[in-house]
Amino acid sequence: MSDYQVINSRLPRLDAPAKATGRAVFIDDMSFPGMLHAALLQSPLPHAHIVRIDTSKAERLPGVKAVITAKDAGLVRYGVSPARYDETVFCHDRVRYVGDEIAAVAAVDAETAEEAVGLIQVDYEELPAVLTIEAAMAEGAPQLHVEFPRNLSAEVHQEFGNAADALKASDLVKTTTFKNKRQDGAFLEPPGCIAVFDLDGRLTLHSSTQAPHYVQRTVAMVLGLPVGKVRVVKPYVGGGFGIKAAANTGELAACLLARKTGKPVKFNYSREQVFMLCRARHQFVHRMTTGVKKDGTLLALQHECYLDGGAYSSFGIATVYYAGSLLGGPYKLPNMKYDGWRVYTNKPTCGAQRGHGGVAARAAWEQQLDMIAEELGMDPIDLRLKNMMQAGDVTCNDLNMSSLGMRECIEAVRNSSDWASKKGRLPKGKGIGMACGFFVSGAGYPIYRSDTYHCTATVKLAEDGGTVQVYSASAEIGQGSDTAFGMIAAETLGVPLDSVRVMSGDTDFGVDLGAYSSRQTLMTGHAVKEAAEAAKRQVLDALAEELKVPAADMDIREGRIVFKNGPVDFSGIRNRYIKEHRGWSDSPQEDFLTFREASRIAYLAKGTIVGTGKYKPPLLGGKFKGAAVGTSPAYGCSAQVVEVDVDLETGRIVIEKMTDAHDCGRAINRTSVEAQMEGSLAMGMGEALFEEVKFDDRGRVINCDLAEYKLVTALDMPPVEAIIVESDEPNGPFGAKEVGEGAIMPTIPAILNAVYDATGLRIHELPLTSERVQAALKAARAKK
Amino acid sequence: MKQLIRLTVNDREYEVGVDPNTTLVDLLRGHLGLTGTKKGCDLGDCGACTVLLDGKAVNSCLVLAVQAGDRTVQTIEGLETAQGLHPLQQAFIEKGAIQCGFCSSGMILSAKELLDRSPHPAEPEIRRAISGNLCRCTGYQKIIEAIKDAAR
């Protein structure tokens, strides 16, 4: 039984009733009086000089209120990481991918805006394009950005220990090359926004973003406004998965058009435009060489990685670092060398997506570890257990595993899946596989260099008593963070969840870096907890004054005041409360002093009771270049077992069962933790089996809809057993850490390993479509 | 040229003028203010816009408003009664079947169509019934549990 009153339970989400009834308001459900609609002109060519832009015809179209280009927007360079601000709102001299934005129109309705976009004339001088990593890196290749020669958006070279020597000392050395494909975020809600300027020149941007704070800064920088004049408000958001974590051109264009017209301006991405915006998972090519001793002890990993970045950098610098650093654990690995190159290509820009940077790397390595186990004659689980880190261990790249329920996760999935009786014993065509992984609970540093708090929170008690209002700028995007923070506040203050109201996603409520890197539960959770503690202290102090009982002798639990040293006469407070509420039907009758009465007394004594909280991690990580990426106050980890059925004729894979165990430190809401695990597995399964953004030789996405870009449906998804492992993370609020991204890590390699068990085939390229698997089966038969 | 149509939405009769190319989803969301129906693709691929047309689940982005003339539409807003939420809504809330919620309206209506014709469906039937409703958040597990629960 849990010692907690609120957290660690399965309370329904606070936002579920609004969402189950269609009341929840998303961006496209909003409108303002006099609102205009925007449309974007995007490049039809992958690479070209812009010779001339003529907007005159568009401007003359009835209903058009403004047409803007780089002339109006200016050439302020922005992006995600200040080290690579390589974007401007609109292209002025050159377009770099099919979809690159050139102009925007505001008109009375969306159809008119679209029509006007069609009337803008652009003369291009086409340039040769590079569409693959190889083409972009070739000698004499066309260059996308003069400032970044050789089409290198970023490169990383790190070594911990001495990998070459350790490989020499190894009994077994294995090299494999692995490739995934570009993914699309494919959230159900395309991004959209509405920009509103008031008469004092203050801007409010309503946007379906997962990082209001970063959007606020980018908008302020690009429009030349003080940050204090820009407010970003997030309505309900239909998923983000990383892609909505940075300002997009639609947002900036809407703001510029609203400034120019003085009217609210709305912009919505179409589904096709979502594919052109992209900012989702990169394509990675990993070449890994691992060395082990005969007994399975890991000695070294030598790792090279190439990323197809697309036309701009976005989160890509972090991505190329993560692709290396996230292999530092969860196994003891004394020597690791990593070289990574992120390459510009004339395609939409890739960025961060669930499991940022680490998913393909993990897939590549966990499959290789299975191959090694087999060659050593070891059970793959035993190989992993042999090398497993423990709580308190620090990786060779200075990541501190302050808690790590990795062994518990492995044991849980081994037992639940009945591994021992299945591994190697299933009929041909059926297979079982497993893998592990870990992930950060929030990036150790903000994306721009700063001493800023990563989050602040305010807890305010309603003056009439009883209701607790929690304010933060964090982003509920579907993961359940509002509910988690409501539960943390309720637990801390000692009140039931239905006494708590949670307000979030508004930059007026404070600073919060947003929903990315699985940071909010730990970080915002800390801030909310601190704020709730401060409010509670003030209530108890006021009571102490009133009742002449030391504050330390009182507590609040389940909405009642607890007097630790026996009953206290509180009739004075009760009488006052009842007198103040003459004629009300709900006067307190309980034989205990209620939180409602106590917080009312506190207000009468001190004015509005407000508690504030904040959080930033301590300085983390090593001193080497790029040491920041991968650091976190805590790491979640997981193990998975997947069972598959492969049709040996057609190559069709059916996933029959997935068993997943995740160490989330402490589950704030058990249902939400499972929900994150199940969603992660589905996304990983989609990437493993179906998902691939495809291009033609003109750089155009050819499957830019949700019919041809295949997501997992209810028919594909097998039953999932989600097992929560709790390790009580010392750096987490109530011991909590991440679940939202770490859970995806083992999915792809567990599938790959299961497919091997079923077919005897090692496939090193995703997705595992029937065609690919069938071809591999045929090739294997031909070899025999 | 606008065309005048009559239709019943959530037990209420409407008479509205629509353009011949206006889709049902735009009629519901735009003209009637029933924004509970979502639009995830406008191409008939995602199921977020699912409503019941004469009791049958359809993608309302693929139906022209004029095609709904003289017919009956039920949207997510029409599921609650004086007695409270529909059992499916209740189950979705309790079982954690809702994350971002963008698919939920359509998902619940596809499930309702199923339960209306098959009150105690087996799991494969449930999976088939919602296979046209994409969800990127949940992995469907809790949605299926919720539908089973509502069918009990």
Ligand code: FES
């Ligand atoms: S919006 Fe109609 S199916 Fe996607």
Ligand code: FES
């Ligand atoms: S809950 Fe987000 S798409 Fe289903």
